[in-house]
Amino acid sequence: MVHRILIVTAVAAEADSVSAGLGLCLGGPVLLPLPGGLVLRRHTDTADASVRADVLVGGVGPAAVAASTGTALAYAALTGPDGAPYDLVVSAGIAGGFQPLAPLGSVVVSTAVVAADLGAQTPDGYLTVEELGFGRSAHPVPEALTGRISAALDAGGRPHAVAPVLTVSTVTGTAGRAAELADRHPGAAAEAMEGFGVAEAAAAYGVPVVEIRAVSNAVGPRDRGAWRVGEALDALRHTFALLSPTVLVEPSP
Template structure:
């Protein structure tokens, strides 16, 4: 499989490259689902036009982990990436786009890629990774998310966008954890630990 590996920002790309020894192309495509989708789609189109198409896409990045499901410095592998805030508000609560009949907020990860990553990273948490445009920063918002997605292990801002851009190609999302999802406390973030875990996670891609 010829994998396209993408991250949101350059420090993540650098951490991933450190674990790959230049075996795969790694590109930062931007923060948020729209930028990540556009950047990924452009890279896929350029590769196909050049006669060297990619046959799979993997997003690696740092993110928040849900308490009790994955620790800071740990690794989460997505079984599916869900756009958790794509939908509409209503007096009865949030209505996901699936219920509105306008498509789906879910991209399933490729079972083969997930199995390969999990075999190489047996301590990783496995479950839903949520994509949000606004990072969760209150206890109330966290409670609502965990009620809607009881199998959610982590939160980020790009996975669903990258998964949509993959457009049927095998796709996977991996998050390493810099902070606990909940009340925003920047002083408690452990970004160096998450970047170090990202380097470790990248090594698993050499097996894919």
């Protein structure tokens, strides 16, 4: 089985951390231009050239990252040797963590990638797009995949939670909004702005997806002084140093 992984971040700082971690177990990166001014950072296993991980800076927000992820998947499908884009797509970066499930500096591995505000407000409350009768608001992640990732993080001593990750278009900045999201999505451990866009693009090509987030701040009242962005980026680097592509991709039977 060929092991090809696309890892999509929002911004360059996140991609830098992911690439730094991958560089400890893979070669590279080699820079590959894509249509639309995008650039892939390709890491290839020096012992097995069929194993590779491509890192893409996809942009901020679900719309931008869905477009860039779709571009990368289409390009790979058109130019790859067998017409298959990737074996796995990963949405990665830093995020806000719901307390106490996801402390600052910990990592969240998604059991589902959820569009937390894709729906309608009504006098009787919020309705998801499923309840409205069209679309979808969640992409489940294969349990075997989350299990392998969790086991690798356990072995490496990286604190983490395995739970739903929410995608929002507006970052939470009040206690009331945090409570509303936690009530609507019980057990969710993190919120970010890109996962659902990545997942939608991956689903169009039939490729499984997982979201991996390092926690930089608590979901709730906006307090930039309490954010730990550097610590979260370090956690992201350590995470991808632990997760080789053969851990992320389901083994051949």
